[in-house]
Amino acid sequence: MSNLIPAIKVKNLSFYYSKSKAIEGISMDIYQNQVTAIIGPSGCGKSTFIKTLNRISELEGSVKVEGSVEFLGQNIYNSRINLNQLRRQIGMVFQKPNPFSMSIYENVAYGMRISRRRSPTELDEIVESALKDAALWDEVKDKLNKSALGLSGGQQQRLCIARALAVKPKILLMDEPCSALDPIATMKVEELIHSLRSQLTIAIVTHNMQQATRVSDFTAFFSTDESRIGQMVEFGTTEQIFNNPLDSRTRDYVSGRFG
Numbered sequence: 001m002s003n004l005i006p007a008i009k010v011k012n013l014s015f016y017y018s019k020s021k022a023i024e025g026i027s028m029d030i031y032q033n034q035v036t037a038i039i040g041p042s043g044c045g046k047s048t049f050i051k052t053l054n055r056i057s058e059l060e061g062s063v064k065v066e067g068s069v070e071f072l073g074q075n076i077y078n079s080r081i082n083l084n085q086l087r088r089q090i091g092m093v094f095q096k097p098n099p100f101s102m103s104i105y106e107n108v109a110y111g112m113r114i115s116r117r118r119s120p121t122e123l124d125e126i127v128e129s130a131l132k133d134a135a136l137w138d139e140v141k142d143k144l145n146k147s148a149l150g151l152s153g154g155q156q157q158r159l160c161i162a163r164a165l166a167v168k169p170k171i172l173l174m175d176e177p178c179s180a181l182d183p184i185a186t187m188k189v190e191e192l193i194h195s196l197r198s199q200l201t202i203a204i205v206t207h208n209m210q211q212a213t214r215v216s217d218f219t220a221f222f223s224t225d226e227s228r229i230g231q232m233v234e235f236g237t238t239e240q241i242f243n244n245p246l247d248s249r250t251r252d253y254v255s256g257r258f259g
């Protein structure tokens with residue numbers, strides 16, 4: 001525990017969609033090379049929270065953020081932050097696989113083509129390595145030029161993970177990455193999360209409590225207050241949150257009594 005280094009430090013973060021406050025006063029650290037799960041009942045702000053960590057939440061239109069998110073010693077809400085660079089360093093995988101309508105190869109190469117010029121050999125190497133890291137290489141190596149839309153849902157999700165990994169992010173945010181997948185595809189993504197931990201830091205939103213216990217080292221439990229605003233109730237090791245929660249609301253949720 002004592003060797004843990006925060007990759008992201010969230011301080012007193014609140015987020016509003018127009019004038020409506022979705023989350024309030026969240027403070028927590030996301031530790032390097034650890035998997036942190038965000039769990040809680042529907043509508044408590046899990047997706048909103050995770051999307052504030054690379055400022056994807058701003059794509060929702062008129063939004064407001066209070067508090068800070070420190071990454072590499074800077075508040076990412078500082079006006080001088082380069083958003084493209086931030087989102088390369090903090091990548092994201094969404095609930096529904098969203099491959100682009102192009103070849104498998106081009107999906108993975110996409111982020112590198114727009115960041116800087118690379119030789120074809122260099123691109124080939126990065127694409128192969130990202131597909132291997134995403135545990136998809138063996139299944140697609142003979143059809144790299146085929147459309148990504150012809151892959152199964154589980155393969156498409158691993159392709160989206162490969163696409164995110166290709167630009168070498170420091171952090172990977174995953175918003176319910178298995179909710180559209182069958183149990184076998186889910187197991188593959190969970191194994192992948194395990195193996196990626198040595199390379200990067202992962203924050204994952206999940207509705208599935210077994211999944212949180214299987215894949216994460218730390219867990220944050222979110223809930224809403226009486227005015228329906230999301231807040232963090234408890235943060236701890238996954239072992240502690242599930243076996244020895246300190247707050248009665250966490251206890252009720254992890255034991256399946258509500259949510």
Ligand SMILES: Nc1ncnc2c1ncn2[C@@H]1O[C@H](COP(=O)(O)OP(=O)(O)OP(=O)(O)O)[C@@H](O)[C@H]1O
Nearest residue numbers: 017022040041042043044045046047048049060230
């Ligand atoms: N684009 C949006 N515009 C306005 N309000 C939104 C928007 N997205 C989410 N909200 C609201 O913000 C609150 C938190 O939603 P959010 O999707 O972050 O919760 P969640 O915990 O991820 O829910 P779920 O588990 O159902 O996905 C909800 O009240 C929701 O209605």
